[in-house]
Amino acid sequence: MKPLRDISLLFKREFIHALRNPTWLVVGLTTPLLYLALYTPLLQKLAGGPGFPTSNVLDVFLPGMLAYLAFMNGTGEGYATIFNLKDGQIERFRVTPASRVALLVSPILADIVWMFIFIIILIAVAVPFGFHAHIAGLLVSLILLALLVMVMGAFSVAIALINREISSFAAIVSGVSLPVMLLSGVLLPLSMAPSWMRVVAHLNPLYYVVEANRVLAAGNITNSTVGLAFLVTVGLTIVTFWWATRIYRKAVA
Amino acid sequence: MSIVSAKMLTKVYAGKIRAVDNLDLEIEAGQIFGFLGPNGAGKTTTLRMLATLIPIDSGEATVAGQDVRRQPAKVRRHIGYVGQFGGADPLATGREDLILQGRLNGMSASDVKKRTEELIDVLDLREFANRKGSTYSGGQRRRLEVALGIMHRPEVLFLDEPTTGLDPQNRANLWVQIRKLRDTGTTIFLTTHYLEEADALSDELAIMDHGKIVAQGTSRELKQQIAGDSVLFSFKNNGEILDKAIQLFKQQPYVREITKEGEQVRLYVKDGAIALPELLRLLDKENIAVKTMALSEPTLDDVFLRKTGRSLRDTGANSKGNGESK
Numbered sequence: 001m002k003p004l005r006d007i008s009l010l011f012k013r014e015f016i017h018a019l020r021n022p023t024w025l026v027v028g029l030t031t032p033l034l035y036l037a038l039y040t041p042l043l044q045k046l047a048g049g050p051g052f053p054t055s056n057v058l059d060v061f062l063p064g065m066l067a068y069l070a071f072m073n074g075t076g077e078g079y080a081t082i083f084n085l086k087d088g089q090i091e092r093f094r095v096t097p098a099s100r101v102a103l104l105v106s107p108i109l110a111d112i113v114w115m116f117i118f119i120i121i122l123i124a125v126a127v128p129f130g131f132h133a134h135i136a137g138l139l140v141s142l143i144l145l146a147l148l149v150m151v152m153g154a155f156s157v158a159i160a161l162i163n164r165e166i167s168s169f170a171a172i173v174s175g176v177s178l179p180v181m182l183l184s185g186v187l188l189p190l191s192m193a194p195s196w197m198r199v200v201a202h203l204n205p206l207y208y209v210v211e212a213n214r215v216l217a218a219g220n221i222t223n224s225t226v227g228l229a230f231l232v233t234v235g236l237t238i239v240t241f242w243w244a245t246r247i248y249r250k251a252v253a
Numbered sequence: 254m255s256i257v258s259a260k261m262l263t264k265v266y267a268g269k270i271r272a273v274d275n276l277d278l279e280i281e282a283g284q285i286f287g288f289l290g291p292n293g294a295g296k297t298t299t300l301r302m303l304a305t306l307i308p309i310d311s312g313e314a315t316v317a318g319q320d321v322r323r324q325p326a327k328v329r330r331h332i333g334y335v336g337q338f339g340g341a342d343p344l345a346t347g348r349e350d351l352i353l354q355g356r357l358n359g360m361s362a363s364d365v366k367k368r369t370e371e372l373i374d375v376l377d378l379r380e381f382a383n384r385k386g387s388t389y390s391g392g393q394r395r396r397l398e399v400a401l402g403i404m405h406r407p408e409v410l411f412l413d414e415p416t417t418g419l420d421p422q423n424r425a426n427l428w429v430q431i432r433k434l435r436d437t438g439t440t441i442f443l444t445t446h447y448l449e450e451a452d453a454l455s456d457e458l459a460i461m462d463h464g465k466i467v468a469q470g471t472s473r474e475l476k477q478q479i480a481g482d483s484v485l486f487s488f489k490n491n492g493e494i495l496d497k498a499i500q501l502f503k504q505q506p507y508v509r510e511i512t513k514e515g516e517q518v519r520l521y522v523k524d525g526a527i528a529l530p531e532l533l534r535l536l537d538k539e540n541i542a543v544k545t546m547a548l549s550e551p552t553l554d555d556v557f558l559r560k561t562g563r564s565l566r567d568t569g570a571n572s573k574g575n576g577e578s579k
Contacts, residue, residue: 002359009356013345020344020385092340092401095304097329098357 003099010098010106018114024076029118032069036062036126039187051189054218056130063141063217064186066119067209070145071180073115074152075173078160080107082169085161104241104248108153112146119145134219140226141216147233148209154240158247184210208232256282256409256440257303261312264298264464272298274464275312280442280457282408285435287455288444289553291565295464296444297337297413303442304334304411317408330359333402333410337417340398343387347378347397350386351404358405372400376430392423399430403439410434412443416450428454448553448565460557467560472553479551479559481509482525484532487517489542498541505535512558517545519558525550 018025036058043057052060084090093103119142123133156173163169181187183197184206190198201207212229220226257280264273273295280286288296301307303316305325314321317331342350348369355365373382376396381389389397395415402410415431416424431454435441445451451458452472459469468475488494495518502508502520507528510521522528525548536543557565 006357009353013342013349013353017344086338087343088336088338088340088398089342091306091336091338092334092354093357094306095329095332095334096354096357097326097359 003102006099006102007106007109010093010102011109014107014110015113018110025114028069028073028114029121031072032065032118032122033125035065036122043188051192054132056132058126058129058131059217060189060214062122062126062131063213064184064189064210066122066141066145067148067206067213068181068184068186069118069122070115070148070209071152071184071206072177073111074108074149075156075177077108077111077153078156078169078173079166081157081160082164082166085164100245100248104154104157104244105150108150108157111153112149115145115149116142132217134217137216137219137221140221141213144209144212144216144226144229144233147230147237148205151205151233151236151240154237154244158240158244161244161247180204180206183207186210189214205232205236254282255279256318257286257314257316257442259299259303259312259314262299262302262309262314263311264295264302264307265310271464273302276464276466278459278466280440282440283435283438284456285431285441285443285454287451287458288442288461289446289448289451289455289458289557289565290444290461291446291563294461296446296461298464299461300334300411300413300442300444304332305329306334330405331408333405333407335398335402335410335412335415337413339394340401341386341389341394344385346385347382347389347400348373350397351400354401354404360405368404368406372404375433376400391418392420392426395419395423395427396430399427403434407439409440409442412441414444414446416445416447424450446565452553458553460553460560462557462561462563468556475553475556476551479521479555481521481523481551482528483549483551483555484520484522484525484529485514485517485545485547485549486520486532487544487546489544494541497539498536501535501539501541502532505532507531510559512562514564521551521555521559 046052047057183201183204208229212226215223215225259278262276290296302309316328319327351369459466508520512519554565
């Protein structure tokens with residue numbers, strides 16, 4: 001299959017690129033590590049209380065953090081798009097017979113694989129500190145997080161193609177990221193939030209993934225929260241990819 | 254049989270700006286076809302439409318026998334394209350970049366390997382082929398980009414401003430490479446806003462302005478249309494003197510055309526060597542003091558000037574010098 005061959009060619013290129021520009025990798029990994037090291041200690045006294053039912057706050061915090069990691073991974077996608085627009089690489093590939101889907105999806109797939117590697121490292125770091133890892137739940141969670149990267153990646157690429165300038169793109173991304181993060185329950189579970197916040201959170205795709213990821217981390221695969229999160233992310237994947245493909249065909253002029 | 258053909262090709266931006274306006278074009282295979290014009294003339298837009306990068310608003314185009322509007326995927330198999338911004342990957346080595354390009358174009362692994370080595374020799378990339386693109390000089394990067402454009406042996410190669418930003422030595426070097434490509438049968442369609450480049454490189458060229466082709470032919474044919482030499486005057490005590498001189502020139506039968514260029518006036522005459530002394534005598538009689546004077550054989554700029562009333566050297570879209578034809 002031509003698209004699959006193109007995806008594997010471009011995926012390999014993108015994956016290796018990350019190694020050649022290790023700053024992104026280092027920052028990508030140290031951010032969640034810093035949260036684990038410098039934020040979870042603040043939560044210690046809440047263990048066993050509201051929002052943190054188990055004896056270890058990592059059981060609640062780490063799954064939420066992983067969802068946030070996926071979110072940030074996806075939203076960062078547009079930066080590469082803008083660089084590649086400027087240096088002519090997008091144009092260069094568009095003139096080849098390479099599959100259009102492959103051009104769009106390959107960098108996102110490479111990002112997903114890097115995220116998986118980060119997640120394994122983070123869990124390996126968290127287990128000695130008392131995090132309870134459930135393998136089956138974790139595997140389902142990886143699929144859910146991959147979908148979130150796809151959603152945010154397609155969204156981010158579309159915004160980048162519309163804006164074309166790093167400065168305005170960065171402003172939009174950080175402007176969107178902050179409220180999305182605060183309203184997702186990553187830092188503190190929203191079960192502690194006033195009801196209006198919980199209502200608003202339901203408009204936030206990250207919220208569903210954070211909630212589902214916590215359920216999955218507890219080893220609870222068949223929970224309806226998980227089903228709902230899959231429904232939301234699969235739906236959004238379809239919508240954002242449809243949108244991004246349209247913009248890609250039209251805007252890359 | 255034309256390898257590139259366009260009929261009534263049109264691109265309209267923002268609903269009203271006719272970037273390319275009912276363009277007709279026929280390009281014979283195996284030549285270097287140059288597209289000359291100021292920035293914003295519509296050269297790049299034309300090239301991008303033909304290279305399947307942007308949709309054609311109206312009109313028809315075929316490249317290598319394939320319909321650009323209906324079969325863009327088929328067109329892509331026959332063309333190479335090197336854009337203004339090139340597209341070399343700063344994080345990949347030149348060799349890796351060539352291999353990827355070949356593979357994406359559907360070449361077999363063994364063919365890719367062979368072709369990569371071939372191009373490394375032809376375009377003289379050996380010295381830096383294993384270094385990352387980010388370490389290349391402008392000339393090195395451009396050579397790699399041309400190699401990327403021809404990796405899959407396209408029938409038609411589109412080059413958008415191939416030598417912009419290169420120093421004279423690298424420019425001359427690239428010209429040699431482009432001619433070599435033509436000699437191996439590739440049709441090359443290039444845009445440029447350098448007169449010298451269009452003149453030296455093109456087998457045939459079209460001059461474009463405001464979305465339309467204003468002149469087309471070989472460089473020699475175009476210059477012959479001017480049929481004569483150009484004389485450029487400026488005068489002391491400008492102002493009224495200039496107008497007075499123009500009135501005087503207009504009465505001379507051997508002056509074919511007069512163009513005011515700011516504070517200077519350009520005349521086209523049949524034979525400069527005969528006309529010049531005559532003109533000087535005339536001016537002297539009227540007590541008009543000449544400040545500067547230059548006689549030149551026609552250049553492509555003269556062709557452009559004659560067709561558009563503006564000089565290509567007055568970069569871009571400014572419209573100094575009101576064309577005034579006799």
